[in-house]
Amino acid sequence: MDASLATRHREAGVDEAAAARLTERGLSLRVVPHERPAYDHWLQASARGFLDSERTDEQIAAALARSSSRRLLGVYDPSAPQDELPVGTFATWLDDLALPGGVVVPAVAVSAVTVSPTHAGRGIARTMMEGELRHATRVGVPIAALTVSESTLYGRYGFGPAVTAATWTIETRRAGWIGPEATGRVDYISRELARSLAPGLHERVLRSRPGELAMPESHWGRFTGTDADAEKPGAVRAVQYADAAGQVQGVAMYTVTENEDDFTKATARVQYLLAADDEAYAGLWRFLLSLPLVATVTASELSTDEPLLWMIADQRAARVSLTDHHYVRILDVPGVLGARRYASPGQIVLEVSDPLGISEGRWLLEAAENGEGGIVSAEGVDTGDVPVLRTGTTELSAMCLGGVSAAALAAAGRIETTDVAAVARMLGWHVPPRLSFWY
Ligand SMILES: CC(C)(COP(=O)(O)OP(=O)(O)OC[C@H]1O[C@@H](n2cnc3c(N)ncnc32)[C@H](O)[C@@H]1OP(=O)(O)O)[C@@H](O)C(=O)NCCC(=O)NCCS
Structure with missing residues (x-):
């Protein structure tokens, strides 16, 4: 990623046409500083918009520490009883997006789009989106990308669903492994070690799959249960796959939910599986499908052509559902x-x-x-x-x-x-x- 491009994107002021349109409606559009308490108000508004609970002081501090690369926008209503609370939030950052053929281009990733229900339907989201797409275009970013809460929101701005995600639910005892025998080994590792291995592995695989975006640093803490403010960090188990030469080629993180009626029928949820080569992929999946006391394994945000389908004897042991996922x-x-x-x-x-x-x-x-x-x-x-x-x-x-x-x-x-x-x-x-x- 070109650091100067990212800086130009992050540090510019708001789009003037967007600001003018909101001013006409008695509202004010601002870039939100990465400082408390302005950041606290912005984060609380965004959390409420996504139906989350109010953030604790510790969670705000942790989120602020993770958000330095982001451009944050807020829309404020000077006539509101507490005019420091934004009625609209919007966040963007630049990261590499993989295209077909192992190339990456800088993409403006969009997140935290919320408008308070008290101010809905007045064109606030549209104004922020149009302004930020114009801003990214002026800076020279060739593509924008986002994931969505509802499919119907973003086509009107030119976003198309380019990546479909598959969610798998696998009956492990029915599946039957017929995949390759990996020659390496799987070992449990600490969550902290998984946290340190994952970013490098993700960088290695990014270019091999169009649609993949560089992982925001803040996500690794969530996948590996290492965030200071994680709700149930101890629930995350981590393993690594090392090849015959001892090189780590993959990691997987999962959580297990017991079945209270039958202790032999727990469900393992794969938080994230990262394999830099085919052997690591086979080794890690085989391990997950043979966990004792686990009858069901679930995984989401998989591709629509997982080789795993051809590594199990009974394809109907896997129920696969598809969702529109990455919009560009x-x-x-x-x-x-x-x-x-x-x-x-x-x-x-x-x-x-x-x-x-x-x-x-x-x-x-x-x-x-x-x-x-x-x-x-x-x-x-x-x-x-x-x-x-x-x-x-x-x-x-x-x-x-x-x-x-x-x-x-x-x-x-x-x-x-x-x-x-x-x-x-x-x-x-x-x-x-x-x-x-x-x-
Ligand atoms: C979605 C949300 C941001 C819309 O904010 P808003 O300021 O009310 O939206 P706008 O008034 O700018 O509407 C812009 C357009 O989107 C449409 N729209 C708004 N909400 C919509 C919805 N839920 N489904 C479909 N279309 C919707 C409007 O009809 C309008 O269409 P038009 O301009 O083409 O005529 C707001 O409802 C919200 O915060 N929702 C909860 C959080 C969320 O899901 N955010 C999206 C994250 S991906």
């Missing part, structure tokens, strides 16, 4: 489609419309034999019989990580194209995208 929003079409790689050579013309006018235009996209993409403006250019894709930003964003098929979107009437097969081949990718966490 292209801000700079050449910046994203020129950076990602392509599975097959070809050419398409893109005609993109954008409800916010940020990424509108006409381009010629060309994929070379070596998978690299080239993209040039085709505004007013006669592109002959090159296949044309007419798409909104939302649909192009959904397709840009290679996991959403142009064929499905065309059949659903969401895009128009003169050659659906050519467009689907060009924008598809052999590994479906994945994001392994929420933010």
Whole structure:
């Protein structure tokens, strides 16, 4: 990540047009300092928006310590009885987002979007979102990304659901292991050791899976139960997988819930499983599926093509449900489609419309034999019989990580194209995208 880009993004003032629009409504938009008590009020408003309990003093201090890289916005109502309490919250930060082909681009990650129910329906969320997307575009960030509480919120701003998440519930005794025998070993480790191993492993795997975002540092404490303010830290168990040469290639964290009616039927929930290679993946899953006294293993934010399905004898021992998960929003079409790689050579013309006018235009996209993409403006250019894709930003964003098929979107009437097969081949990718966490 380019540190100066991150600094320019974080330290700029608020978007002037957004501030002016809120001023007209008697409200004030501000960048929130990372200082108490302003931060306390902001965090309490955000927690309430997500239906969480009021944060304790200790939790606020811990969250503040973890949030230094974030740009925090608050909307304030000077006529409210306590005008220091924000009626709207919004947080962003820059991090690497993996695209098809092992490349990363800086993405503006959006989180903590809340508006108090006392001020809902007045366009506060829209104004903050539009302002922050304009700000990110001005700074030069090519794409925005977020995970959602409701599917219906963000398409209107050009965000498309590009990554589907799978939730697994596995009956361990029915599954039957037919996967490879890993040659390394699995050992229990302390939560603190898991905490120190996980970030490096995640960095190693990030580029191998489009859709994955660099993990915010603050998440590791939650996954490993090492946060100072963790509610039940002792519930998290951690193991590592080391290969035959003794190199650590994976870690897994899980919690267990007893079954009070039958002690042999506990449920293990995989908090996070991180495997840098296929052996570590097989070794850790096999270990989890053979935990004594555990009848069910659950895991979420998995990909839609987990090799695990082919490592169990009875595929119906696993119930898999799918959810829209990672939404992305292209801000700079050449910046994203020129950076990602392509599975097959070809050419398409893109005609993109954008409800916010940020990424509108006409381009010629060309994929070379070596998978690299080239993209040039085709505004007013006669592109002959090159296949044309007419798409909104939302649909192009959904397709840009290679996991959403142009064929499905065309059949659903969401895009128009003169050659659906050519467009689907060009924008598809052999590994479906994945994001392994929420933010
Ligand atoms: C979702 C939330 C931020 C919306 O805030 P808001 O200020 O009332 O939203 P706005 O008035 O700016 O509405 C913007 C648009 O979103 C639509 N919208 C708002 N809430 C919606 C909902 N729950 N479902 C679908 N659409 C919604 C509005 O109709 C409006 O549409 P339009 O501008 O295209 O006509 C607010 O309800 C909230 O805090 N919810 C709880 C926390 C949450 O889920 N946050 C989102 C985290 S991903």
